[in-house]
Amino acid sequence: MIPVQLVTGFLGAGKTTYMNRLLEATDERLLVIVNELGSVNIDEQLIVKMDQEQIELSNGCICCSIQSDLSKTFYQLASKNTFDRIVIETTGVADPAPIIQTIYYDDYLRTRFKLTAILTVVDASQMDRELFIEGIHQIAYADVILMNKVDLVDDATLEQAHERIKALNPTVRVIETVQTAGDYDLTENTFQLSRVDEQLLGQLTDGHTSVSSLRAITLTTDVPLKRERVTQYVREVLMHYEDDVYRLKAIVRLDGETSKFVVQATNQLMGATFANEPSDDSRSVFVWIGKNLDRDALARGLQACEVDA
Known part of the structure; x- marks a missing residue:
């Protein structure tokens, strides 16, 4: 399957700078999908011209009015074998959810493309402002966050920015950068839970935090769980809350198993x-x-998964 990396983030946070660095440093054959609102593709003009194939989707947001074009583009790309990875750079007001749906809700595309990472670039100097709903979604869906422009803030502001991100997405990996430069390798598959995620989850305590209407709820149990009950529990929660559930990350101790069962939704x-x-x-x-x-309903559902329930 062809790996797909989604790059999103706030307006002016440094997405284009990150894309420039990626194109300059990569040894892969990348296909870059860039789009920007408006008739003139500003981002395309800013990106350094490289020997890479680039598809531009202009005149609208990639996850709104032209989502059908993105799906059509993936269908056209499915039969090609001229690149190693696809990178999608969204607009600063894009919600990642419809892009994820484009890949995973289509039976044909799901067998040919694999979402490997959702990276969000944020501006450390702007994290004290009220976040628009798409910005909240960009943080909540992310596997990796580049905390950019850390050289422009003091230690107290930087700490507050970290706290706000962790309130929205407790297990996300946050990398501090200046001009998006840092010691990191983002070619790996981070969309699935990694060992780092397991360690972070293991350090969390029972409780919840909230920012605006978004909430991160952590539930724990020491009692082994039944696999079929866990699967049913997660599916029922997803069906009940529909689009109100942005992410689930779970490390599960199943009855009769020595290895942890990793669940993500x-x-x-x-x-x-x-x-x-x-x-x-x-x-x-x-x-x-x-x-x-x-929270109480989620806790009751989890308790029903216990082996002695």
């Missing part, structure tokens, strides 16, 4: 796999991220 899409290594941690940890979530 994004916008009504669920995936699960066993971790590569056995774990000594006896807890199961679920982190639900969304809005209008009922």
Whole structure:
């Protein structure tokens, strides 16, 4: 399958700078999909001209009015084998959810493309402002966040920016950068939970945080869980809340298993796999991220998954 990386972030945060660095440093054959609102593609003019194939989707947001064009583009690309990876740079007002749906809700595209990372670039100097809803979604869906322009803020402001991001997405990996430069390799598959995610989940305590209407709820249990009950629980929650659930990340201790069971859900899409290594941690940890979530109801559902329930 062809890997796809989604690059999103706030207006002026540094997405184009990141794309320039990516194109300059890569040894891969990249196909870059760039779009910007308006009839003139400003981002395309700013990106350094490289020996890379580039498809531009202008005249609208990639996840709104021209989503059908993105789907059509993927269909056209499915039969080609001239590139190693696709990178999509969205507008600063784009919601990642419809792009994820384009790939995963289409049976044909789902077998030919694999979303490997959702990277969000944020401006550390702007994190104290009221976030628009798309900006909240960009943080909530992210696997990796580049905290850019850290040289422009003091330590207290930087700490507040980290706290705000962790309130929206407790397990996201945050990398501090200046002009998006840093020591990181983002070619790996981060869309699925990694060992780093497991460690972060293991450090979380039972509770919840909220920013505006978005809430991150952490639930834990020391009792082994039944696999079929966990699957049913997650599916029922996704069906009940529909688009109000943005992310689920969970490390599950199943009855009779030594390896942890890793569950992830994004916008009504669920995936699960066993971790590569056995774990000594006896807890199961679920982190639900969304809005209008009922913590007590989620806790009751999790309790019903316990082996003795």
